[in-house]
Amino acid sequence: MTTPTIPARKPGGSRRWFLRAGTSFAAALAALRAPTSSAADLPGSLGAPVSGYGSRSRFERALRALGNARTPRSTVSYAPLRDTFGIVTPSSLHFERHHAGVPELDSATHTLTVHGLVDRPLVFSIDELKRLPSVSRFFFIECSGNTSSEWTGANAPDVQRSHGLTSCSEWTGVWLSTILRQSGAQPGATWIVAEGADAARVARSLPMDKAMKDVLVAYAQNGEPLRPEQGYPLRLIVPGVEGIANVKWLHRVKLVDRPAMTRWETSKYTDLLPDGTSRIFTFEMDAKSVITRPSGGETLPGAGVYEISGLAWTGRGAVARVDITTDGGRTWNPAELQAPVLPLAHTRFRWSWRWDGGETLIASRVTDETGYVQPTLIDLLKARGRFSGYHNNAIQPWKVTAAGVVTNGL
Amino acid sequence: MVSSRATVAIAALLCLTCAAAAAQSPALGLGHPASPEAVKAIDIDVLPDGRGLPPGHGTAAAGKPLYIAHCGACHGATGTEGPNDLLAGGRGTLTSARPIKTVGSFWPYATTLWDYINRAMPYEQPHSLAADDVYSITAFVLFLNGIVGERDVVSETTLPLVKMPNQNGFVPDNRANENLPRR
Numbered sequence: 396m397t398t399p400t401i402p403a404r405k406p407g408g409s410r411r412w413f414l415r416a417g418t419s420f421a422a423a424l425a426a427l428r429a430p431t432s433s434a435a436d437l438p439g440s441l442g443a444p445v446s447g448y449g450s451r452s453r454f455e456r457a458l459r460a461l462g463n464a465r466t467p468r469s470t471v472s473y474a475p476l477r478d479t480f481g482i483v484t485p486s487s488l489h490f491e492r493h494h495a496g497v498p499e500l501d502s503a504t505h506t507l508t509v510h511g512l513v514d515r516p517l518v519f520s521i522d523e524l525k526r527l528p529s530v531s532r533f534f535f536i537e538c539s540g541n542t543s544s545e546w547t548g549a550n551a552p553d554v555q556r557s558h559g560l561t562s563c564s565e566w567t568g569v570w571l572s573t574i575l576r577q578s579g580a581q582p583g584a585t586w587i588v589a590e591g592a593d594a595a596r597v598a599r600s601l602p603m604d605k606a607m608k609d610v611l612v613a614y615a616q617n618g619e620p621l622r623p624e625q626g627y628p629l630r631l632i633v634p635g636v637e638g639i640a641n642v643k644w645l646h647r648v649k650l651v652d653r654p655a656m657t658r659w660e661t662s663k664y665t666d667l668l669p670d671g672t673s674r675i676f677t678f679e680m681d682a683k684s685v686i687t688r689p690s691g692g693e694t695l696p697g698a699g700v701y702e703i704s705g706l707a708w709t710g711r712g713a714v715a716r717v718d719i720t721t722d723g724g725r726t727w728n729p730a731e732l733q734a735p736v737l738p739l740a741h742t743r744f745r746w747s748w749r750w751d752g753g754e755t756l757i758a759s760r761v762t763d764e765t766g767y768v769q770p771t772l773i774d775l776l777k778a779r780g781r782f783s784g785y786h787n788n789a790i791q792p793w794k795v796t797a798a799g800v801v802t803n804g805l
Numbered sequence: 806m807v808s809s810r811a812t813v814a815i816a817a818l819l820c821l822t823c824a825a826a827a828a829q830s831p832a833l834g835l836g837h838p839a840s841p842e843a844v845k846a847i848d849i850d851v852l853p854d855g856r857g858l859p860p861g862h863g864t865a866a867a868g869k870p871l872y873i874a875h876c877g878a879c880h881g882a883t884g885t886e887g888p889n890d891l892l893a894g895g896r897g898t899l900t901s902a903r904p905i906k907t908v909g910s911f912w913p914y915a916t917t918l919w920d921y922i923n924r925a926m927p928y929e930q931p932h933s934l935a936a937d938d939v940y941s942i943t944a945f946v947l948f949l950n951g952i953v954g955e956r957d958v959v960s961e962t963t964l965p966l967v968k969m970p971n972q973n974g975f976v977p978d979n980r981a982n983e984n985l986p987r988r
Contacts, residue, residue, distance in 0.1 A: 466889075494925070495925065495931070508839050508843070509836070509839075510839055510844045515836075515838065516838065517836035517838065518836060518837050518838075518839045518843070519835065523836060527833065577833060578836070588850050590850070595925035596924040598850065598924070646847070647847055649848065653852060653854075656852070656853050656913065656914050656916070656917050657921070658921040658925070661913050661975075662890075662906070662917065665975065667899060667904060668976075669900065670900065671899040672975065672976045673899075673975050673976070674975075674976055674979065675975040675978075676977065676978055678978065766987065768986070774986055775985070778983040778985060782904050
């Protein structure tokens with residue numbers, strides 16, 4: 396979004412004085428913005444009383460950026476990554492991808508039906524699910540279309556629109572394996588089909604081994620019930636796997652002996668290669684990282700020390716290291732990783748940078764615990780061609796001009 | 806007469822069976838039986854082999870006016886005009902400089918078309934079409950792609966037999982074989 400603005404004090408003289416004195420315009424701006432403290436600014440009267448449900452300061456304005464306005468019920472909203480901190484995305488700012496709008500579902504009447512190749516088809520109320528052994532875990536969810544705008548070079552103006560289709564939350568629910576054991580999976584069950592209760596009944600198939608491994612049926616996010624736009628009252632969390640598989644508004648799980656080949660795993664979310672074939676069921680999200688500060692759309696007030704901060708994640712385990720370049724890729728320096736580094740969750744990295752005021756490119760590069768190294772866009776294009784669409788995890792450079800203006804450096 | 810040794814062995818076996826059963830289905834007693842009727846009312850999945858398709862039939866000829874009324878505004882009179890997803894044309898473009906992914910050029914299974922129309926279309930009024938109407942609109946979209954004839958009957962038995970042009974165009978996830986540089 397925007398750089399936090401401190402009200403500019405009226406300068407004593409004209410800006411030209413600073414310029415004539417040989418100070419750069421950026422430094423002049425910095426001087427104009429220099430914070431001052433004053434007892435007169437401290438409150439002298441009583442504040443607001445206690446309240447039932449909190450809201451943020453009226454001085455904070457970060458918002459999700461909305462996608463295609465022509466189809467507001469089948470589009471995305473991007474999380475403002477530059478204005479989030481740590482590894483948790485506030486639930487209110489978690490990215491969205493809906494295919495038929497957000498349904499209004501009541502947790503008192505919503506149910507989950509498990510059927511198909513099971514010994515006992517069962518219906519669970521939300522209250523019954525909450526009586527099963529619960530688990531809380533931090534997991535990222537990334538839409539496989541995240542960063543698809545950048546396949547052909549710089550397109551998005553800022554990190555929100557280039558990378559804002561990833562978010563990370565603490566999810567609470569029941570392991571799907573616990574629920575499936577209540578119904579008793581039959582030996583022929585090799586896949587599940589999970590379906591949402593949205594108008595389009597969005598449905599995805601998942602292999603049974605993944606379903607039994609670490610898939611969560613979540614009813615809570617960041618300590619409170621799911622938000623409607625995140626699947627209230629029930630959603631699937633498929634750790635490390637492309638967002639579309641994390642079926643929201645979950646109401647039905649069917650055990651089957653082959654994938655259903657729904658529209659969302661054939662026509663969409665398949666990756667076209669140069670030879671005309673398309674990869675299908677590309678579940679895991681490859682290791683990816685991006686600098687969120689400084690990033691596109693902001694202006695650095697002048698040479699000096701800046702903390703470079705960003706997010707890294709991988710669908711194949713934990714982040715092992717993140718390296719930072721501030722000279723366009725000539726040299727790389729290991730960033731500090733904020734503990735705890737959790738598998739299948741966002742990892743926050745940081746590195747202190749002394750900018751000399753010259754034009755440069757800055758970027759981050761993640762290596763995950765499997766040894767996989769985040770590729771450049773050129774390497775990805777060589778491997779996949781221009782029309783793969785999904786799963787763009789390329790290194791994202793930001794260009795910093797001598798005036799401190801930060802733009803998309805692809 | 807069963808020897809005491811055999812009795813012990815049988816008891817041990819029974820115990821093992823119990824343990825295995827307990828591990829498979831912890832007797833938590835939660836969840837209520839879902840009746841076949843209740844499941845049938847919500848189970849709309851259609852598999853590529855046709856399982857899940859309800860009895861019914863349609864033709865492209867019957868589907869054309871339904872398509873124009875329910876689909877034309879978003880997908881165009883011949884499925885090539887947009888403004889939303891293109892449904893027809895694009896054959897042979899997947900390796901070109903401008904790939905066009907349509908039902909005819911890209912979708913691997915005809916059953917997916919029936920399933921998607923049935924669960925999500927028309928966009929503003931999903932779940933409003935009768936099964937026969939879904940068969941007819943499916944037939945018309947296949948006809949627009951030259952995959953079935955105008956009078957061919959598309960039904961729960963014939964639809965799974967339709968071979969889509971790009972059915973063999975999909976490969977499993979082989980990203981591990983990509984020659985991306987390692988450090």
